[in-house]
Amino acid sequence: MKKSFYLKRNVYIMLIAIILLAVGVQISRTQYILQFSKNKSLVENHRIASQNPGRTIEYGGPAYCVVYDSIDVGSVKVNDNVLRTLQYMKKKTVSMDIAQKPLDLNGCSVAIITDYSLEEMGHISTLSSFVEDGGYIMFTNKLELDQEFYQIYRKIGIVASGSSAQVQGIKLNSNVLIGEKDLVVDDPFINNDSNSVELDDSSELLASSISGVPLLWKREYGKGAFMVFNGTMFQEKINRGLFAGAISLLEPDYIYPVFNAKLMFIDDFPSPIRQGTISSIYDEYHRDIPRFYHDIWWPDMLKLAKRTNLKFTTVLIQSYNDQVKGPFSSPVDEDRYNLISYGREVLKSGGEIGIHGYNHQSLQMSQVVADNYGYKVWPNVEEMSASIKEALRYANNAFPNYDIVSYVPPSNMISKEGRDALKKAWPNLTVISSLYEEDVTNMSYIQEFEVAKDGIIEFPRITSGYMDSPFERWAEANSMTSLGVFSHFVHPDDVLDEVRSKNLPWSKLNEGMSEKMKRVQKTYPWVRAKTATEAAIDMEKVLNSSVTWTRAGDSIHGMISNFQTDNYFILRTKKSILKTTSCVVSKIDENTFLVKASKSKFEIRLDG
Structure with missing residues (x-):
């Protein structure tokens, strides 16, 4: 009797093992088939979205005026990288060629100067008055030490300057690149023609060369601020993130989309x-x-x-x-x-x-x-x-x-x-x-x-x-x-x-x-x-949408046109997040947040 009992028990164990194995195989096959189905669904989504390829998206909001000199090769290269980066950030841009007509900042909220010569800007007081009244200016090229430079250099945070020289590498004194504060890259591929400068105590140093030459700093002036890049590396595409990080730290409460x-x-x-x-x-x-x-x-x-x-x-x-x-x-x-x-x-x-x-x-x-x-x-x-x-x-x-x-x-x-x-x-x-x-x-x-x-x-x-x-x-x-x-x-x-x-x-x-x-x-x-x-x-869904931003008191309101899926944004702010509507905000670095918008209209309320 005992032998018969043990035989039956072994049979049951074997049957259970076979059933479990079959279930495991079926689960594995189901996951495999689901992957097939998912891929077909993605392709169908693309077919629908691509019925109007090359759709031009118009961006609203204040204009980012990008000033360049079409005669200068370096200025043109920087201009191209700046415009493309701002396009990814879904900012309205106006390109201004000072080789063709005088500088006019009417209607601009931010001016990005890609030329090295301030002499081409006309009356230099135009720039300082623009910032003093609440505008923002970023210089994206090493500035020539001309007469116009010495009329404005104190206002952009410089107390002393000397001749230019080639400097190697970079040290991030800030999180201008997200998550990378204190990053040091000491390699010849990062090379800048930079002015020897000394900054005042009110300037916020964001990045320097390995030898300590200031490369990037912010200087508040009046109601606005200057951002100064003392180098030439923005001519290269690989450095677009440094520009994006700098511009996001220039204005308060800056928000822009990412593909994530x-x-x-x-x-x-x-x-x-x-x-x-x-x-x-x-x-x-x-x-x-x-x-x-x-x-x-x-x-x-x-x-x-x-x-x-x-x-x-x-x-x-x-x-x-x-x-x-x-x-x-x-x-x-x-x-x-x-x-x-x-x-x-x-x-x-x-x-x-x-x-x-x-x-x-x-x-x-x-x-x-x-x-x-x-x-x-x-x-x-x-x-x-x-x-x-x-x-x-x-x-x-x-x-x-x-x-x-x-x-x-x-x-x-x-x-x-x-x-x-x-x-x-x-x-x-x-x-x-x-x-x-x-x-x-x-x-x-x-x-x-x-x-x-x-x-x-x-x-x-x-x-x-x-x-x-x-x-x-x-x-x-x-x-x-x-x-x-x-x-x-x-x-x-x-x-x-x-x-x-x-x-x-x-x-x-x-x-x-x-x-x-x-x-x-x-x-x-x-x-x-x-x-x-x-x-x-x-990414296609993000590119086919646009975002309109409005400020009401301490709140940022976003409205996404052609909303199809969750959209992600980077928010740079020194303020605390008090309340959110139709979005989730997560801190990812110092004064830096990831925003996940789940509806076309969403709101972020800040601690004013």
């Missing part, structure tokens, strides 16, 4: 995996390259995503051949097994799969560009288009119910002809992600955060690599302050490359990446993890 998105791209994944061994991996893990990716690298990346709140956007490669003429079907090195195996885990973890290309030959037709990258030249648009169709067929066979809609160009390079080929082969292409920062070779595909005239969303990447570097840290801090965006990419085979890995083993690269992402999470705990398509479509 954190993205992590993995280029060349899934893709054919190189066979064989390399000593740096085998000595540490006793595995060949395919087993290393399967057993070590990919589990480590999944753990990183879970620990630091990331969603991966992975972009696949079908083959590493250099073929630029069809037919392209079934290359010998394609790896459908790994595509399905890794791809399923990407989707189950909440990530996204996009296309990097049929192969890694950038879609372009210039021999000069091809030679620079060591690639081949595509003969025509038709061959490029055929290769993309093959990559889509390959992906769709592996994931037949999944809409693949995001693209990252190989080596961040694509020509106009290549973009035409994409559109021809891929009607539901939704987002292209290349690079944000300028390329010294002028060969990369450089983007802004925008919706192109053809309806494709441009959502660039800003930083890259497993390890922190001064440049990457600075670029990250600037993009987070100006846009509320962290957009980063890595490659699986960085560990195989001596240059990209800096000769470090995976254990060190993994440690560096973990420390980097823990720092990002600690500095910006408010930023939302997104895939490329999620972030792009959210």
Whole structure:
């Protein structure tokens, strides 16, 4: 009898185990299917929103008058960066070319002077009177020490000045870049031509060079204030966040929208995996390259995503051949097994799969560009288009119910002809992600955060690599302050490359990446993890809206036109938050708040 009883109990245990296993599999499949459904829903939202691509948004409120000299190259570069930054901040701008007509600040609430010569401004008393009466002026270029400078220098906070010199690096004496007070970047890529100046006690120093030369300061004057940048680095796009932070500290109770998105791209994944061994991996893990990716690298990346709140956007490669003429079907090195195996885990973890290309030959037709990258030249648009169709067929066979809609160009390079080929082969292409920062070779595909005239969303990447570097840290801090965006990419085979890995083993690269992402999470705990398509479509909704601000006593009232989803804003104020209506306000730094507006009309009441 006892044997029979134990037999029945074992059977029950086995049945329960089978049922639990089935439930687990079903839950896993449900999550997988939900990800498919979510992606289709995002694409449909974009189709609706993109029925009127390139819609011009008019911004209300007081004007930001951006003064530049079209004859001076440096002034034009600064002017372009300032205008684009204010456009992201949804501020009404008026561009004034003093090479064409005299300065006139009537109707301006803020004047941003991008020229270095005050002599071009006409009567210098116009500037000081404008600020004294309650206006705000920011100088975004090192000022020439001319006669006009010496008429105003005391009013902008300077007690003594000397000759100019090249100064390196930057130290933030404030949180002009959100979350980065006391950040020191001592690297040659930050270089300014700056005047030697001494500031008065009433000036608020926000940033200085490594050698202590004041670079950025605020000086209240009358009812308004001056913001002075004593350098030349605003000519470069990477420094837009410093301008955004400075302008947000110039006026009281400053509020502006951000996209609020954190993205992590993995280029060349899934893709054919190189066979064989390399000593740096085998000595540490006793595995060949395919087993290393399967057993070590990919589990480590999944753990990183879970620990630091990331969603991966992975972009696949079908083959590493250099073929630029069809037919392209079934290359010998394609790896459908790994595509399905890794791809399923990407989707189950909440990530996204996009296309990097049929192969890694950038879609372009210039021999000069091809030679620079060591690639081949595509003969025509038709061959490029055929290769993309093959990559889509390959992906769709592996994931037949999944809409693949995001693209990252190989080596961040694509020509106009290549973009035409994409559109021809891929009607539901939704987002292209290349690079944000300028390329010294002028060969990369450089983007802004925008919706192109053809309806494709441009959502660039800003930083890259497993390890922190001064440049990457600075670029990250600037993009987070100006846009509320962290957009980063890595490659699986960085560990195989001596240059990209800096000769470090995976254990060190993994440690560096973990420390980097823990720092990002600690500095910006408010930023939302997104895939490329999620972030792009959210951004599209923000770009298609405008915000009208009104002040009534101690309250800020916001009204969002074309409101579709929660909107996020950065509020800089020294006042306390007393009450909110239709929004949530969270402190994210000293005198800095994240505002989440859940309705088209919302209110923030401040302690006056």
